[in-house]
Amino acid sequence: MSNAFDLLVFDWDGTLMDSTGTIALSIQRAFVDVGLPEPTDTQARFVIGYGLTEAMAYLAPGADAPTIARVVEAYRHYYLAQDQSLVLYEGVREWLPRLREAGYPLAVATGKSRVGLDRVLAHTGLGELFEVTRTADEAFSKPHPAMLEYILDYMDVAPERALMVGDTTHDLQLAINAGTRSAAMTYGAHPLADMLPLSPLAHFDDFPALARWLLEA
Structure with missing residues (x-):
């Protein structure tokens, strides 16, 4: 029996790794350090999934490029002090x-940098599971379809045969823009109510529920 999809593409932060709280707090501390107004937790969580520079620029639309660069560096200081203690979600x-093992090729499309993703793949030991990965500094930031289109082309998979799995509206809009289906994870950065209008095929409250759904499909 064939699988429901020919490719599963996962977001990283908030989908596979329990990191959204740390990311949001690091963003808030970085803005305070640089002397910019501190984003709320909701505002900080909204930009999770964007590339780092794009995220900071979104939160500080009036700031010039050197100021955004200072925020990025401050963020990295706070985040890197904690990233080795972050854990994968249960399951x-x-x-x-x-x-x-069931025959699903796996990939990652993330707002992390290449250096950041490679570091966490090595730390978790999951790198060998993925056929291909793509990061925000190798393509346009989500929800632009470029990183997902690259993965589809690399794997020679038609968009309608791929499933994008993520925890933000950016992930689901990325899927729409690239022509794939999507599944929403409800435990990450964005509330389910914000994701439902983007018509995910299904939504799940934990990772094992997603996996069982895929294996039973």
Whole structure:
């Protein structure tokens, strides 16, 4: 029996790794350090999934490029002090290999940088599970379709045969822009109410529920 999809593409932060709280707090501290108004938690969580420079520029639309660069560096200082202590969501380590063993090719499309993604893949030991990964500094930031289109082309998979799995409206809009289907994870950065208008195929409150759905499809 064939699988429901020929490719599963995962966001990283807020989908596979429990990092959204740390990211949001690091953004807030960075803005305070640079002397800019501190974003609310909701505002900081909204930009998770964007490339780092794009995220900071969105939150400080009147700031010039040197100021944004200072915010980015301050953010990195706070985030890197904690990233080795971040953990995968419950079930991710157990179920990702099962999905691959069931014949699902796996990929990652993330707002992280290449250096950041490679570091966390090495730290978690999950790198060998993914056929291809794409980061925000290798393509336009989400929700531009470029990073997902690259993955589809690399894997030679038609858009309608791929599923984008993410926890933000940016992930779901990325899927729409690239012509793929999507699944929403409700435990990450954006509330389900914001994601439902983007018509995900399904939504899940934990990773094992997603995996079981895929294996039973």
